[in-house]
Amino acid sequence: MAVIVLDTTGHVIFANAEARHLLHLEDRLSGMGIAELMPEWPLLSGVCTVLAGDRPGCRRLCRVQVISWPTGAETVTAAFLEPVDDERPAGHAAREANLRLRYVIEMLPEAVCVFDANDRYVLWNQKYAELYADIAEHLRPGVAFEDILRTSLAGDGMCELVEDKEVWLSERMKKFHQPVSQEEQQLRDGRWLRHDDRRTPDGGAIGMRIDITGLKQREDWLRQLFDANPMPMLLCDGDSLAILQANRAAVDFYGIQPAVLLSKRACDMHVDSELQAFEKVLLHLDSDCDARTIWRQTTQDGSERHVLIYVRQLHEGAEHRLLLTVADVSDRILAETEANRLAHHDILTGLPNRMQFYKALEKALASEERGKVIICCLDLDGFKPVNDTFGHAAGDEVLRNVANRLQMHARGHLVARLGGDEFAILMTGERAEAIDLAERCIGAFEQPFTINGLAIRLGISIGIAAADGVDREALMQEADRALYRAKADGRNIWRMTHQDLPVLKRAKA
Structure with a gap:
């Protein structure tokens, strides 16, 4: 029989040849921590059936009996291991799969939770428990997700920033039941989370809580740079050329109200003789476009302006966007025209x-x-x-x-x-x-x-x-x-x- 002897700290101080052979650790067994060999350690008294080995994929199901006895000021523990036949019961296979799943979700950098088809908790990692410290003590397999949300809403330690609790709960559960849902949620401490919930084929769900605070800060900085930029800027759809956003400088330059400007296309401000040509340029861009052509545009008061337009292509997933930066060169063109006129x-x-x-x-x-x-x-x-x-x-x-x-x-x-x-x-x-x-x-x-x-x-x-x-x-x-x-x-x-x-x-x- 394989025998392993442990010191008070749980490290191997002796292992017989059978133990080293059983665990495929001929040279490295001495000095290892028992938790590395048996992730479910400490074990209950008596005889237990556990997975033993130094890494996932190489563990074997063993019957383990643990005996401890004092030796002076310390306690020595002996574990007797006997391999279980390869024809393992289904319960043991499920236990192994569950254990592996635990390892997987603990390795993930995000907070993760797993639910069954009745929206009850099955698994969650340590990051999830740390994130929702106010309900961590109430988490247990079998508890309903909605009950946990209600517990959080009823307490004072809820981390989410919520105005109307009932409306928030209703909307949260409605999105949770969708096949795929993503939602951004601000926390009380100023951080931002993205709730990413996806239904599994068996009707259950896997949820991830991703900290997007840094992303939101960068978006805010970019938005401020966009809005405060002194040059007119337009963000438009790369396929329809519909204007999606316009900064303050663009509103002032064209003299068009924001709502009206957002109902137009990027080429609509061009003079009639150049509208189709500019539209063709935007729709057939292969790369970013540095301004080389001087275009003529009209503003709300009917005045004509000469502009250079810089175009940057933006891709986010399947979405294609164009960022247009407009440089008003009317004064330069007038000066050049006047200089040319004076020369002749x-x-x-x-x-x-x-x-x-x-x-x-x-x-x-x-x-x-x-x-x-x-x-x-x-x-x-x-x-x-x-x-x-x-x-x-x-x-x-x-x-x-x-x-x-x-x-x-x-x-x-x-x-x-x-x-x-x-x-x-x-x-x-x-x-x-x-x-x-x-x-x-x-x-x-x-x-x-x-x-x-x-x-x-x-x-x-x-x-x-x-x-x-x-x-x-x-x-x-x-x-x-x-x-x-x-x-x-x-x-x-x-x-x-x-x-x-x-x-x-x-x-x-």
């Missing part, structure tokens, strides 16, 4: 400048109607005395008025200020149309300009040149030559290049 327009009159006029002329000369391109070079007559007599401020005002009159009589043709009191008009048409244009412009100066209450009379001389296959430089030279002739012939008149005059063509590189 005269600051004083707002007319296209020499650079813009040359670009337009080059484009016209490269078009299919290049044979009908005509330019008029205009120079004011009598402008210098205005600056000398009334000052440059008055001269600037005259130039602005000249620009307005020329634009009015040009009837849509490009009018540019080349510099000083020199202007130019670019048109495409017949020579007769150019002559009619020149006559209108000269007629526009019949009325004096009124500056500071004074009537100022000016004239204008115009030189007209038709392309006739020449390049830009040659065409400008011909217009200047015609302008000099108009000046020499008495001013305030127009002249056109004679067909029989030689045309200077610029050699091309």
Whole structure:
């Protein structure tokens, strides 16, 4: 027979060969704690049938008889082990399975409880008992779950934060009876638990109580970062693009009430011409999207804003979300537009400048109607005395008025200020149309300009040149030559290049 002798502390001080062979511990038996060999230790007096061995899966069912006797100040215990036949009773197999289940739930980091088909407690681990210290002494196999909840509600030590006890109990039991239920519960000490209950095939249930305090804190921090972010942010569904959340900056930016904003889709604020394009981008994202395209959106007051939109994909289980961060770049676009306008327009009159006029002329000369391109070079007559007599401020005002009159009589043709009191008009048409244009412009100066209450009379001389296959430089030279002739012939008149005059063509590189 296998024999194990223990000291007062429950450690093996002797084991015979049969014991070492029975427990498959030839070398390691001496010094081991008896609880490592028999998890159900201490045993009841008499003969017991227990599982013996150093680890789960390697234990054998044995009949054990325990005898203790004093030796001076200490007590020595002897355990006599006899293996049970392999044909073990069903009760012993169930006992082994139950013991293994206990080991499993004790190893889990969460509080766990197991219920039978009648919602009565079967098992629970130590973490569960520690979590619900107010009802730990009432826990026992066979007690109903609802009775334990009522006991907790009736006492003063309930850990859950509950407002209406009856409503809470009713809702708690309703969810508990569902096949799968998850519920977040705040505790009185500020912590948060997730109740995760699932029904088993035999009608019973397994419940886990998971501490999600850290998760809730991170969610709260993220929510605060989201709400307090100065940039407009939208959280939307990745499939329908429905807006699920909008921060305060988004509400202020779009000028839309939160409830209304949450009834829209992420693309609904785009201008009509860009709505479908942006929708397509969001629905076909393969990864996060850094803002590279400038989109146009409209706000509640009808104003149009230029925006860059950063998109981040968020996945939580089967759910797909998109986080949109909107950067308003309207001021930058306006500044760039204004800078571009100033680079190509005269600051004083707002007319296209020499650079813009040359670009337009080059484009016209490269078009299919290049044979009908005509330019008029205009120079004011009598402008210098205005600056000398009334000052440059008055001269600037005259130039602005000249620009307005020329634009009015040009009837849509490009009018540019080349510099000083020199202007130019670019048109495409017949020579007769150019002559009619020149006559209108000269007629526009019949009325004096009124500056500071004074009537100022000016004239204008115009030189007209038709392309006739020449390049830009040659065409400008011909217009200047015609302008000099108009000046020499008495001013305030127009002249056109004679067909029989030689045309200077610029050699091309």
